[in-house]
Amino acid sequence: MTTPTFAIVGRPNVGKSTLFNRLVGRKLALVDDRPGVTRDRREGDGRLGHLAFRIIDTAGLEEADEGSLLGRMRAQTEAAIQDADVVLFVIDARTGLLPADRPFAELVRRSGKPVILLANKAEGAAGLSGAYEAFGLGLGDPVAISAEHGEGLGELFAALSQFFPEDDDEEDGDEADAPGKPLHVAIVGRPNAGKSTLINRMVGEERLLTGPEAGITRDSISLDWEWRGRGVKLFDTAGLRKRARVEDKLEKLSVADALRAVRFAEVVVVLLDATIPFEKQDLTIVDLIESEGRALVIGLNKWDLVADRPGLLKELREDATRLLPQVRGAAVVPLSGLAGEGIDRLMQAVTDTYEVWNKRISTPRINRWLADALSANPPPAVSGRRIKIRYMTQVKARPPHFAIFGNQLDALPKSYTRYLVNGIREAFELPGVPIRLSLRTSKNPFDREKR
Template sequence: MKPLVAIVGRPNVGKSTLFNRLVKRRLALVEDVPGVTRDRHYADAEWGDRAFTLIDTGGFVPGEKDSLLKQVREQAQLAVEECDAILFVTDGRAGLTAADQAVAELLRKSGKPVVVAANKLDSESVQVQALSGEFFRMGLGDVLPLSAEHALGVNGLVEALLDKLPPKKEGEDAEKKDDDAIGIAIIGRPNVGKSTLVNALLKEKRVVASEVPGTTRDPIDSTLEYKGKKVVLTDTAGIRRKSSIAHRVEKFSVVAALKVMERSDVAVLLMDATEPAVDQDAKLAGLAEEKGRALVIVINKWDLIGTDQRRQEAFREALKHSLKFVGYAPIVFTSALTGSKVEKVLDIAVELAEQFRYRAPTPQLNRLLEHMVDANPAPIVAGKPLRLYYIAQVGTAPPTFALTCNYPQRVPDMYKRYITNQLRKTFDLRVPLRLLFKERPGQAKRVARKRLTLKSKPKSKSGKR
C-alpha cells in the first residue's frame, strides 16, 4: 500500500484546492463557500520518485451538534485514524482561530506526524505578516506559507511532507490501476439512499448518509473484492431536473456524476419504493442507455412497502411499462437500511459487467442471422427487398454488431428491434446493444457499373433499348 496522507482543516481553508494541486488534476469540487466537501475522497499522487495516496476531507468542526456536520467530522476523524501523515491546512489571511486551535489539539492527540500549511498567502509581504508567530502557538512545529490556488509554496510543502512519510517500501511503486476492475456508478435522484446503499455494500460507514437531500457532492470511489472480482463503487450526487439545480456547486456535482457514469461499466439506478417512477428516473435510465452503460434498476426502501409478492410483481410490471426503452434491465427490490438483498445488486452488476464485454462467435452469429431471416423475412424497402448478407461483432462495452446489407440507410426501426431482441435472447444479454448497418464492400462500384452498362446499351429502332 502507498502511504496515506489526510488533508484536514476547518471549512473553506482551501483543502480541496490543495488536493487538486497535489494530485495534478481537478478531482474534488472547489467553490468559495464552506462545506463543499463532505466525504473522504481518495486519489494517488506522485512527486519525484515517491508515490502516496491523498485523502481530501470535509471541514473539521470540533464539537458540532448538527447531525450532518457531525458526520462530516466523523469522516475526517476516520481519515486521521487511517493515515500515515497529516496535512493541516489553515487560512493564513484569516489568522489563527479557535476552531484551528481545537483541530490542532485533536491532531496532537492522534500522535501522527503533521505538516501545517497557512494557505491563501499570495505574496511574500502577506506571508511575513501572517506568519509573525500566532500559528506557532498551536505547538505543531513549523508553519509553511502556501497559495494552493497559485501553486506558491507547494514544492516546499511536499518536501516537508515526504520527510514525514514512512520509509519507502520495496515494491511500493509496483501498484498499478487494475484495468479488470468493474466500475459501478450509483446514480439516482437526491435522497433515494445512494450513500446508504454504498455503506451497506461495503459493510462500513464509508460515505456520509443523511436525510438531507444533496448530501453527496463529490463522486466518491470505494474499492472492494467481491467473489474474486475487484469492484470500484462510485457514489454520486443526486441528479435533479435542471430547473431544480439552484446552486452552482450542485451543477458541478451533476456534471461529475454524469462523467462517472460514462467511465463505469454498470450504472445502478436507485429509485425510491415509496414514490412511483417519475420523469427524472426515466431520464436517468435514458442517459444510461444513451451512454451505452449496463443498467441495474434498484428499488430501495422496499421494507416500507412490505413483503407482498403480488405487490412486488405489480410494481415490476408498472415499472417495465414506464421504462420500456430499458426493458432489458434487471430490477432488484432492496432495503439499503436493513441490508436486505443488497448483495444481489452486486451479483447482478458483476454478471452484467461480464455481458458488457461479451464477444459472440462469428459463425454462431451468422447461423442466427440465417435463422432470423428465415423466420421473419426482411421487409421490402423503397419497392425492393432488403437483403442481410453477413453479421459480425465489431466491439464490446457495449456489444456492437455490424450487419452488411444492400440498403443500410433504409432498415426499419421495427426490424432493428427484432434483430436486437433475437441477439439478446440467443446470447442472454441484458445490456445495451448497438447495431451498425453497412454496404457490402464495392457496392457503390457495382451500382455505378450497372448504371454505366444501362446507358451504353444501343437503342432499338423502336427507340427502346
C-alpha cells in the same frame, strides 16, 4: 512457459509504431505522420494487463525490388513474421481497406502463422465504419483499436489472451480486464434515494455523510471495496434532479461530476425509492446510462417500508420491461441500505450483468440466427426492390455492438432494426445492457455518382 512473440505488420503509416510504443509502455519507436519512418525491426518487452510478451515493430510492407532499400526493409519484415508466434496485421480504419493491404494480407496468410487483424485509428464513427471493411480480408473478425488514444485495449487483451496458457489468465475469468482490476460500479439516482446509506452499509462503516436532507452528496466519491474476493470500486454520486430545477452553480457541477462517474463506470446501479418508483426522472437517468453504453442494474431501496412485497415486486418488474425497452431484462433487485438487506443479491446481479456486457458471440452463431430471423420475417421491399441483408458480425463488446452488411440498408425501417435487436437480445441472452446495431451498405460498382 515460453514468452510468445507478436510481430506488428502492415502497410506504411497505419500506426504500427504507435501501437508498439503503447504495448512496451515507452516511446521507443520514432513516430511521425510521414510513411516509412520505421526501417529496421525493433524489439521490446510488451505488456498488456498481466500478459507479458515479446513484441516486434516492423517497416511498412511495400512492393519493391529485392536489392533496393525498400526491398531490404520488406525482407526484414518477412523475417519478423517467420520469427513471430502470432502476427498482428494492422490496417488504417480511417482510410478503410486499400488495394495495398490485400497482397500483404495474402503474404501473412501464406506464412501459416496465427493472425490477429487490428483496425487501428478506429476512434469515432468514421473509424468504426472503416473497421467494418477489414472483414473483406478474410483474416477473421477485426479488433477495432486506437493505439494513440488507448481505445479498444480490452478487446485486444481478449484477442492476445488465447495465445497464453489458461492458468495464466486471471482467476475471475473476464478476459477483457487486467488482473486485479476492480469492477467499477456507480450508484446513481434521484436525491434522497439512499445512495450514500447503501454504500456505507456495503463498506461496513459510516464513510459517507448521510441524513434526511436531500442533496448532501456533492462530489462523486470513489471507495475501494471487496465482495467475495473480488475488488470493486464504488462511486457515490450526487442526486440527479430534473435539469429545469438545477439552478445553483455548485449543483450543476455536482451533476456534471455524477455524469462523469457514469462514463467511467462499467455497471451502473440506478437506485429507486421503492415507495415512489419509476418517476420520469428515473427513466431519464436510464436513458443517459443507455446512451453511454453502460450495463444497468435497478435497485429498489427502502424495500423494508413496502407492504405486499411479492405482488409489488412482480408489478415493478413488469413496469421495468414496459418502460425501459432499450435495456429489456435489466435485473430489478429489492434491498434496504439502512437495514443491510439484499446487498448480496444486488452484487450478484451486478457481476452477472457485467459478464453479459462483456459477452462475445461468434460470427457463425450470429449468422445461423440471422438466417432464421430473415426467414421468419424478411426485410420489406423499397421501390419494388427487397432490402438484402447478407450477414452480421459482432464488432465490439462493452456493450455488445453488431454490424449488418447488405444492400439498401439505409432504407431499413426502425421497426425492423428493433425486431433484430430484440431477437439478438433474446436469442443470445443479453438482458440489461444496451445493444448497438450498425448498418453497412455494400458499395455498388455500377453506381456512377458514387464512382
